[in-house]
Amino acid sequence: MIELSSPECPPLESLRHLCVRATESASSAMCRWTGTRIHLGLDEIHEVPLENVCTELEIGDDLLTMVVVQSITDMGAEIILMFNEASSRRLAKCLLGRLPDGCADWDELERSALAETGNILACAYLNVISELIGADLLPSPPVLIRDYGASVVQQALMAQAMECDRVLISRTTFQQEDEQLDWNVLFIPTDVTRRRIEGTVCGNP
Amino acid sequence: MAVTFASRSTGDVSVGMGQATVIEAPGRLRAILGSCVAVALHHPGLRVGGLAHVVLPKSNGQSGLPGKFADTAVPHLVALMKAAGAAPPRVVAKITGGANMFGHTGPLQIGDKNVEAVLEALASCGIRVVAKDVGGSSGRRVTFSPATGELAVESVGQAPQVL
Numbered sequence: 001m002i003e004l005s006s007p008e009c010p011p012l013e014s015l016r017h018l019c020v021r022a023t024e025s026a027s028s029a030m031c032r033w034t035g036t037r038i039h040l041g042l043d044e045i046h047e048v049p050l051e052n053v054c055t056e057l058e059i060g061d062d063l064l065t066m067v068v069v070q071s072i073t074d075m076g077a078e079i080i081l082m083f084n085e086a087s088s089r090r091l092a093k094c095l096l097g098r099l100p101d102g103c104a105d106w107d108e109l110e111r112s113a114l115a116e117t118g119n120i121l122a123c124a125y126l127n128v129i130s131e132l133i134g135a136d137l138l139p140s141p142p143v144l145i146r147d148y149g150a151s152v153v154q155q156a157l158m159a160q161a162m163e164c165d166r167v168l169i170s171r172t173t174f175q176q177e178d179e180q181l182d183w184n185v186l187f188i189p190t191d192v193t194r195r196r197i198e199g200t201v202c203g204n205p
Numbered sequence: 206m207a208v209t210f211a212s213r214s215t216g217d218v219s220v221g222m223g224q225a226t227v228i229e230a231p232g233r234l235r236a237i238l239g240s241c242v243a244v245a246l247h248h249p250g251l252r253v254g255g256l257a258h259v260v261l262p263k264s265n266g267q268s269g270l271p272g273k274f275a276d277t278a279v280p281h282l283v284a285l286m287k288a289a290g291a292a293p294p295r296v297v298a299k300i301t302g303g304a305n306m307f308g309h310t311g312p313l314q315i316g317d318k319n320v321e322a323v324l325e326a327l328a329s330c331g332i333r334v335v336a337k338d339v340g341g342s343s344g345r346r347v348t349f350s351p352a353t354g355e356l357a358v359e360s361v362g363q364a365p366q367v368l
Contacts, residue, residue, distance in 0.1 A: 051222050068306075145306065147343055148237050148344040148361065151238060151239035152306055154239040155239040155316075158315050161260050165270055
């Protein structure tokens, strides 16, 4: 059992413990949804200067497929599920029981399958955070985007950027059976949510 | 804040969120934009150019990165250009960015406000805007060449364009 509330625990380390719990719940949800053994592992919590965020997280001008879910309550946050092109196509085909056909365009069913994947993952993740900090994080409908990774992350960081020049991002990677998948989940709380989380994990909600 | 001419780079310089940089040709300035706005200033005679990667519209008295807020980034970039010997009225501006990446309305759809604030700040500094490509719902990859003043804009699903 992880003790979240500890005055001795540095905020980033405690925050990491909290995100680990959310990640475990998201792992279970993804296993049920995909019918395979998928493990999500929290890489790290990054607290980085705004101007270096994309460099430090190595998110550049690669074209990615992303599903964005926002928390639409006062406790704001963004969850971004990111895949490269090949991974997103493989997942969509797997979910729909089809063979890869090399078609460049997404059809409606594939778009829906990917959006639902983001939705399931984000709901599981946000539910755990909500429960642990005692505040509602209510997910928006998922938005499927195919664009530069940095462009999407940039907009997701706006709320934190309004308050400070250093931003906080949690990044999780995926493993299916023994294979590392080229998928990432970013959790980006707004400043208000971040302070609430830090207050909770430091025993001062 | 002391203002110094930032760089005499001969290669590509990446301008991160909230940064503002001025260089001489043949270097080029690059940025990736979503709801942020790139402000490119150019002095044709001197082959000097600057780029600010503006994140938010108004500073409301906050200090921070020099290029972060439109109302502080534009004067800062103009000062950097002056320090490099490039002063108005020959300095002109091109702007791009300000997308609404998530495709719906809400409190964080800030692209339009960024564009508005940048145009206002440029007008206050007496800088003429000679080209712009703003809004939409796609990210942009931009490259600015002080040698020519060209601002190349690439956007997913659209033909590249040069402003």
